[in-house]
Amino acid sequence: METYSFPTGCGLQPAHEETPVNRSPKFLSRRGLMLALAALPLLAHAQAYPSKPVTLVVGYAPGGTTDIVARMAAQSLSTATGKTFIVENKGGGSTTIATGHVAKAAPDGYTLLANEMTQTIVPSLFPKLPFDPIRDLAPVTVFAEAPYVLVVNSNVPAKNLRELVALAKAQPGKLNFASGGAGSGPHIAGELLKSVAGIEMTHVAYKGSGPAVQDLLGGQVEVLITAAPTVAAQMASGRMRPLAVAHTKRLSSLPNVPTAAEAGFPEFRIANWFGLAAPKGTSPEVVGYLHAEVQKMIKRPDVREKLLAAGAEPVSMTPAEATRHLETEAQRWGALIQKAQIKVD
Known part of the structure; x- marks a missing residue:
């Protein structure tokens, strides 16, 4: 059973200023006793929870x-x-x-x-x-x-986030970024990158992360920004390439992938x-x-x-x-x- 520590002054320990010097410490003052009794429902509640699933x-x-x-x-x-x-x-x-x-x-x-x-x-x-x-x-x-990671199809010539931003600026709207649906985290992430980098990309919404990842692998879209677990298995295939972690510190699982802050875009920070x-x-x-x-x-x-x-x-x-x-x-x-x-x- 869980235990509960009474707050200081609740009365379980005598208040020294109210305890006569010739009285044993085991005795409570009247005020202390009242406070202790008042705290009993709290003790019972704390001990009882959780009493069911x-x-x-x-x-x-x-x-x-x-x-x-x-x-x-x-x-x-x-x-x-x-x-x-x-x-x-x-x-x-x-x-x-x-x-x-x-x-x-x-x-x-x-x-x-x-x-x-x-x-x-x-x-x-x-x-x-x-x-x-x-x-x-x-x-x-x-x-x-879970910080988001930006990945691109392996045919995209950009090798880092700065090069991707330069590519997008040279070809406004031609790069497509995928998401698992309008308003999803990857959609928000793409709009965030557009905003902080001052670039234009075209959003392509899918019904879920699975189809988005498959079309990135197939080259129908060029960019996906999502939580690392979504693309961890596919990154080893060589058909997609991570460019940046959308955070200020590197991921333990991707120690060789630089952060957006390292690339000069500290405001490109998004994590589930x-x-x-x-x-x-x-x-x-x-x-x-x-x-x-x-x-x-x-x-x-x-x-x-x-x-x-x-x-x-x-x-x-x-x-x-x-x-x-x-x-x-x-x-x-x-x-x-x-x-x-x-x-x-």
Whole structure:
């Protein structure tokens, strides 16, 4: 059973200024006793949670990176706590079905969202949702980040990001960049590169990452910017070439691929991230319990190895830091979506 440490001054330890010098320390002052009794419901709640299975809701079908990371987290949390954490997939609606389900769930800590970058994109793509994807959820933490990598078909003459930008400027609009759909992360990434580099490329939307990767390999499109796990297996084929990691530091899994910052484009920074969020109104004690367990999880060598194998880097954010991160990302992508006039059907 989980233990809970009472806050200082709750009464379990006598307040020295209220304890007579001739009284044994085991006795409590009247005020201290009242505070201790008032804290008992908090102790009972902290000890009881979780008393039934906790569900991590994923906004995609099984098999994608978000699903893989969520299942890894559920298994690790179950093993570490002796409690039950399970994954439920609710794909569709650009993750709004899953996000809405969690936002409207009881704020008791038993229904959580396995959230990622899309949560900060959908507010601007779907402004008329019956819930607020940011404010109706309480971030628990962000525990992993997967920086995007820019890859090109091997026939593209550019050997680095600077050469690609020069090529795009010499042939405005002739380079095609692929994505898994309008408003998807790779679409946002392409628009970000266009904006920070001052270039024109033509967006080609596919129904999913798989077809986008296949057409990049086949030469129907020249550029794809996506999370490293999406293209990790194909990079070894020689039919596509990585030019840059869209981040300020190199990926552990791609140590020889320079960053966009190294190429002179530090603002070309985009990464998918993975975290947990609870319905708004979930108690700070439950959020704190979950945050603490996730921090223990990402410090385990086996978990770090699994994240790195999936192209993700472990990170650590408190609930407050995760909240600021989501708000900042939502503002950033909202401004870009408006500038690029991105629409979804």
